[in-house]
Amino acid sequence: MRERVEIVLPGWVGERAVSCLPTRHDRMRYVVDLARRNVSNGTGGPFAAAVIATNTGAVRSVGVNLVVAEANSTAHAEMVALQLAQADLGCHDLAAAPAGPYELVCSVEPCTMCLGAVVWSGVHTLVCGATDGDARAIGFDEGPKPPDWVEALQQRGMAVHREVLRPDAAGVLRAYADAGGPIYNARR
Amino acid sequence: MRERVEIVLPGWVGERAVSCLPTRHDRMRYVVDLARRNVSNGTGGPFAAAVIATNTGAVRSVGVNLVVAEANSTAHAEMVALQLAQADLGCHDLAAAPAGPYELVCSVEPCTMCLGAVVWSGVHTLVCGATDGDARAIGFDEGPKPPDWVEALQQRGMAVHREVLRPDAAGVLRAYADAGGPIYNARR
Numbered sequence: 414m415r416e417r418v419e420i421v422l423p424g425w426v427g428e429r430a431v432s433c434l435p436t437r438h439d440r441m442r443y444v445v446d447l448a449r450r451n452v453s454n455g456t457g458g459p460f461a462a463a464v465i466a467t468n469t470g471a472v473r474s475v476g477v478n479l480v481v482a483e484a485n486s487t488a489h490a491e492m493v494a495l496q497l498a499q500a501d502l503g504c505h506d507l508a509a510a511p512a513g514p515y516e517l518v519c520s521v522e523p524c525t526m527c528l529g530a531v532v533w534s535g536v537h538t539l540v541c542g543a544t545d546g547d548a549r550a551i552g553f554d555e556g557p558k559p560p561d562w563v564e565a566l567q568q569r570g571m572a573v574h575r576e577v578l579r580p581d582a583a584g585v586l587r588a589y590a591d592a593g594g595p596i597y598n599a600r601r
Numbered sequence: 602m603r604e605r606v607e608i609v610l611p612g613w614v615g616e617r618a619v620s621c622l623p624t625r626h627d628r629m630r631y632v633v634d635l636a637r638r639n640v641s642n643g644t645g646g647p648f649a650a651a652v653i654a655t656n657t658g659a660v661r662s663v664g665v666n667l668v669v670a671e672a673n674s675t676a677h678a679e680m681v682a683l684q685l686a687q688a689d690l691g692c693h694d695l696a697a698a699p700a701g702p703y704e705l706v707c708s709v710e711p712c713t714m715c716l717g718a719v720v721w722s723g724v725h726t727l728v729c730g731a732t733d734g735d736a737r738a739i740g741f742d743e744g745p746k747p748p749d750w751v752e753a754l755q756q757r758g759m760a761v762h763r764e765v766l767r768p769d770a771a772g773v774l775r776a777y778a779d780a781g782g783p784i785y786n787a788r789r
Contacts, residue, residue: 414615414618414660414662414663414685414689415662415685415688415689416609416610416614416615416685417607417608417609417610417685418607418608418681418684418685418688419605419606419607419608420605420606420607421604421605422604422605426604427602427604430602472602474602474603475602480693480721481693483693484687484688484690484691484692484693485684485687485688485693486683486687486693486694486718486721486722486723487675487680487683487684487718487721487722488693492675493606495674495675496606496673496675497602497603497604497605497606499672499673499674500603500606500672500673501602501603502672503672504672505668505669505671505672505673505674505676506674524717524721525713525714525716525717525720526713526714526715526716526717526718526720526721527714527717528713528714528717528744528745529712529713529714529715529716529717529744529745530674530675530714532713532714532742532744532745533668533674533675533712533714533744534674534675535674554720556716556717556720556721556753557716557717557720557746557747557749557750557753557754558717558745558747559745559746559747561745562745565744565745566745
C-alpha cells in the first residue's frame with residue numbers, strides 16, 4: 414500500500430518566479446500569465462494561483478493546475494499554492510504564520526473543493542479573476558457550491574475581491590476551449 | 602520558492618494494512634479503527650478514510666487526518682486516501698482506472714473541501730459513518746456545504762450510503778472532544 418504522495422511544480426514555473434508584486438493588478442496579471450503558460454507548456458489546465466503577503470506583496474508560493482500531469486484530481490492551482498505556502502512556512506494555518514496576513518490570488522473563482530480549502534487555509538483574503546460562470550461557460554463543472562459562497566467566506570472574517578482583470582483571465586479560459594483543450598471531470 | 606510538497610502516512614498505518622474487506626460494515630469498522638488510532642497515536646484528528654474496490658473489497662489506499670503533523674490544511678483523511686489511490690493507479694480519474702469501480706469510505710461525512718474532492722475523484726460511491734452534524738456537535742466547522750449535497754452527488758451519478766456504524770464513528774469524535782483534543786480551524 415502506497416504511503417506517500419508528492420506534487421511537484423513543472424520546471425518552467427521556477428523560471429517565472431518573482432519575489433514581490435506590489436498591487437492587486439500586478440498580482441492578478443502574474444497569475445493569469447502563469448495560467449496561460451500552463452496551457453502553452455502543456456503542463457495542465459488554464460488555472461493558476463499564488464499565495465501573497467497582502468501588505469508587502471511578497472510572493473510566498475505559486476500553483477498551477479496539475480491534475481493530469483500529476484495523476485491527482487486534487488491538484489488544482491489553488492490547492493497546490495496553499496500547500497506549498499504552508500510547507501514553506503511550516504504551519505498548517507497561514508493566519509498563524511509569520512510575515513502575514515496572506516491572500517490567495519487565483520485566476521478563476523474556486524470550485525467546491527478549493528472553496529473549502531480556502532476556508533481551512535488561514536488566508537484572510539481571496540482575490541479572483543474570471544468568475545465561476547466563465548469556467549462553466551466553457552464546460553467546467555464547479556461542483557456543488559452554495560450560491561452564497563462569497564457571503565460564507567465573509568461571515569468567516571475573510572475579504573473577497575472578484576473580477577480583477579476578469580477579461581484577461583476569462584480570455585485564457587476561452588482560448589483554451591477554442592484550442593480544443595480537454596474539459597476533464599466535467600458533468601457526466 | 603518551494604516547488605514540491607509531500608504527504609506521508611505515519612508508520613503505524615502500514616502496520617494496520619489489510620488487503621481485502623468484503624462487506625460495508627467490515628470497511629467502516631476498519632476506517633473507524635484507523636480514526637481512533639490516529640488520535641491515540643498522536644498523529645492527527647479523529648478522521649480516517651479508505652478507497653476500496655466496491656465489488657472485490659480490495660483496499661486501494663487509506664488516509665488519516667494529518668493536518669497538523671504535515672503542516673498542511675488540505676491533509677484531511679479523504680484527501681489523503683484519494684490522492685494515494687490515484688498515485689498508486691497512475692490515474693487522476695478513478696472511474697477510468699483498472700479493477701474498479703471504487704468507493705470512498707470515510708468515518709465522518711465530508712467537509713466542503715472533501716465533498717468537492719469526491720466529485721472530481723472518480724469514485725462512484727461514498728460511504729459515511731458519523732454525520733456532519735456529529736462533527737459540528739463537537740465544534741468542527743464543516744464549511745459552506747450546500748444543504749442538498751447528497752442530492753448533488755446523486756445527480757452526478759454517485760451512490761451515497763450514510764450512517765454506517767454511525768454510533769461507533771460518532772463515538773470516536775466524542776471521545777476526542779472529551780479528551781480535550783484541539784478543534785483547529787473551527788469558526789473564528
